[in-house]
Amino acid sequence: MRLWKFITGYVMIRVEGLSLEKFLNIAAQSGITVYDVQRVSYTVLRAVISAHGYRKIRRIVPEKYRITAEKKAGVPFGFIRLSGRKVLLIGLACLCVAVFVASFFVWDVRVTGIEKREAIALTKEMQSLGVFVGAFKGGVDIKEIETRLMVEHDEFAWANLRFKGVVAEIEVVLAEPPPEMVDETRPCDIVATKDALIESIMALKGRAAVAKGQTVREGDVLISGFIWDEGLTRILVAARGEVIGSVWYKAQVSAPMFNETRVPTGRTQTQRVIAIGADTAAVDAGCEFEEYDTEVIDEYDVVGLFLPVKVITLKHSEVKLRLEPADLQKLMVDLEERAFYDAQGLVPDNAEVVGHETVSEEKDGNLVVAVYVQTRENIGKVVYLEE
Amino acid sequence: MSRLSEIKKGIVQKFELSPEAVGCLRLTIIDNTNVYIENHRGIAEYTQKKVGINGDAFVIVISGGALQLERFGRDNVAISGDIRSVQYENLR
16 A cells, blocks of 8 residues: 555645544545544644645635645655656666667576586577577577477477576476387397396397306307307397396595604794785795794785785794504595495496495505495397398 | 434345445454444544544544554544544444
8 A cells, every 4th residue: 555655646744723523524525535644733633645635635625724745755746856857867768768678688598407518508509599698589489499409409308498587598308318229120149238247148039148157258249149050040130138247346545554744843943025916035045944834923014015015924843744653444444435435436327236345455555445346237238240 | 223224224134235235334443453444424533542433323432542543535444553442422
């Protein structure tokens, strides 16, 4: 209600006279609603009425009531006040027109649903399709762009372009990669994709070339599509089947078995340097210690110069390096955790982790921990035979 | 009860209407801070301690402190303040 009063304009009035209740009744009967009425004294009343009501009430109320406007506020009165300031009004009008015109153009392009790097690449691609900062929104064929995105990007399951104010929003949903299509008519072998120990083999078509418990190397034929028995005809088939292998993924990390500590000897040396911005120049001789720690003990600006020049006093404390044995048990647990985490990162999504083993050794003062994660997974892939 | 009030009462009963539909006064009190009155017949008295609102057959007198007419229109009036009592006076 207050916002509406502000938009339509209102007048705070002061009414003086006897029998102010009658004044209120006259106003109400005339269809003028009076707000925030306060009886200041027996003969004085303050109230708020609309701009239209103010004009009307002055005509209808008897002369015995003295009505004075204490404050006129709201949009209409603001415009009346501004009407004398033509340049300001022209400026306001120009601003409104500029904002209106600007709303027809794209001011930002946002891509959601894909990684940041890919989103940047798509934003660049969208420029060639006519969606860029500064593009006229009316000239963008949304349907066509969505169709082109879907056609040109197999990895997109769905693409949606919409304008939210002055922002062009492209929402992308990535598609699940389709399974590898195998040509059933072409003769092929099933070969190993990685080194493994055969856990099980089930040849649906073709002849099993390996047996359970056998180790295979990457590229070894597991199920052969070339069947030939002595005295019989050679047959070429499209080998099919599932070969489950036990695969080990190794990750190794190391850390020194000794921690280096810096023990102060008690010898110190001070040195002053002049610093200009990030550059420094020594005033005193350099530090004579072989190993030392440095701290700033004093710093003051050289006043009166335009450049930010400072004189800094440094304190060099001589230290001796001492090697102390690390807590091996804690170090071992820490390294094993890191190695296990790294090894798990190597395991493909479709593999089943069945166990892991840890091997550690000391080497050149370092503790080396290797974790082998064992998985069960399908290790076969189709390799077509040359005709 | 006046003749007019009797007629109104008869209409309301006959046609099963809401009483305020035939101009009966409707009073809504919220806590002791706000009173809304619809279908009033004008204001009889207004000070910061007392507000009298005319009905057809009576005057509703609201007493309290710092009373203010938040809104006073042709059909309804909203009163706010520290309300102590609401009374019917001059019942005819």
